[in-house]
Amino acid sequence: MDRWGLVIAVHGTSRTEVRGRSVDAMVRALEDAFRAEKSAGAPCVVAYTSAKARAHLEARGERVPDVAEALEQLWARGVRRAVVADAHLVDGRAYQSVREAVDEKAPLFDEVRLSRPLMETAADVEAVARVFEERLPRRDGASYVLVGHGAEGAGQLAYLALGYALRVRGRDDIAIGLLRGEPSMEDIAAQLGAEDPLPHEVRLVPLMLTAAGHVERDIEGTWRARFEQAGYAVSVAHEGIGAWPELCRLAVAHMREAPARARRVSAASQAEAAARGRFPLFVSLVDADCLVVGAGEVGRRRAEALARFGARVTVIDPRAGESVSPCAGIQVRRRPYEAGDEDGRALVVAATDDRSVNRAIGERCRRLGIPVSVADAPDECTFFFPALCENDELVVGITSRGAMPGDHAVVARTAAQIRGILPRRADESAS
Helix, strand or coil: CCCEEEEEEECCCCCHHHHHHHHHHHHHHHHHHHHHHCCCCCCEEEEECCHHHHHHHHHCCCCCCCHHHHHHHHHHCCCCEEEEEEECCCCCHHHHHHHHHHHHHHHHCCEEEECCCCCCCHHHHHHHHHHHHHHCCCCCCEEEEEEECCCCCHHHHHHHHHHHHHHHCCCCCEEEEECCCCCCHHHHHHHHHCCCCCCCEEEEEECCCCCCHHHHHHHHHHHHHHHHHCCCEEEECCCCCCCCHHHHHHHHHHHHHCCEEEECCCCHHHHHHHHHCCCCCCCCCCCCEEEEECCCHHHHHHHHHHHHCCCEEEEECCCCCCCCCCECCEEEECCCCCCCCCCCCCEEEECCCCHHHHHHHHHHHHHHCCCEEECCCHHHCCCCCCEEEECCCCEEEECCCCCCCCHHHHHHHHHHHHHHHCCCCHHHHHC
16 A cells, blocks of 8 residues: 655744744644545654754754655655645745755655645635735724745745735735845835825734744844834734644645656566566776675675776675775775665665665665666666676676576576686786
């Protein structure tokens, strides 16, 4: 049965009290809806897009993953179909980072679905405008200023669209200003100064799902001072809007509508390759970054063979001893294999004595399109490591089609025969 998992991508905060008031409410809403639809035990991981928040938490001993790391965690738990529920207001830099992480890790999964930001479509903007209209009642002589982060491109247009939607609904007492971009603080101050009659009170409201540092530094600081200098009575709302039930429901609706971002290629071609045999393609490995997991006899031989052809080989095995010693072209790391060790490699050899580890390495490499040889499972290989016969002028590689019992013995006998008729190496002739 397909196993589903959920990543909830939020901006995040290092402040526990703010997280409890805003982040946790949306996280709970998304988790509850996802588990009700998929499975009560479906794994869910919260990921922060804010590198600053993650760094502050890690300094306190709390590790929160980014989106790519959260997807890796789901994959390691056996999830092969994932939903990434986005909890950002607009399509800005943070959402772009979510999209990039999903694109990077999507090949690992049979299916990945990514939801859109809360204000992605015209219908979304209308829904958010209705929420503000209901939550911010009109008051004589008072105006509201919604203060957002700001964004570029589509995100900037979403803020402008929200301002237009509020004006169309008759709420000219609600203005939108941005910390970065336009309308700026000065733009809003000029707009309020031109109103007739002039408002005597201004309430600053964070247009942010999570509000923490920006409230203290910017809204309570620069923005409040600017409007007080203009003669207004100023009040500040300190809560982000992420805990508002209406916005939590909108995030849940987006999660349920999330389209598939990527789908794994069928394994049919792999089965056909096994039936037809492998084409003997000879390629240069000079400076190729290769990985061998397992430092036993098989791993040692294959690492040395790769290095002999110019590859830069990393060998990973917590028990690596004298069997594989660091030398020209070979680097030994005495630690267990970790998912992700194979990322970016030119080719990988899985040669541990642990079937589950070899299987996991083979699956990751096949999904990521990295050539892999799995020593204890020929049907999990995308390339076969051949028996090599070499001299100064010739290289012969021998492998079987994998269709007959005793193939390994046949290959070994054939390799011995070919080595017997090859002209000897120059160094061997001189000895």
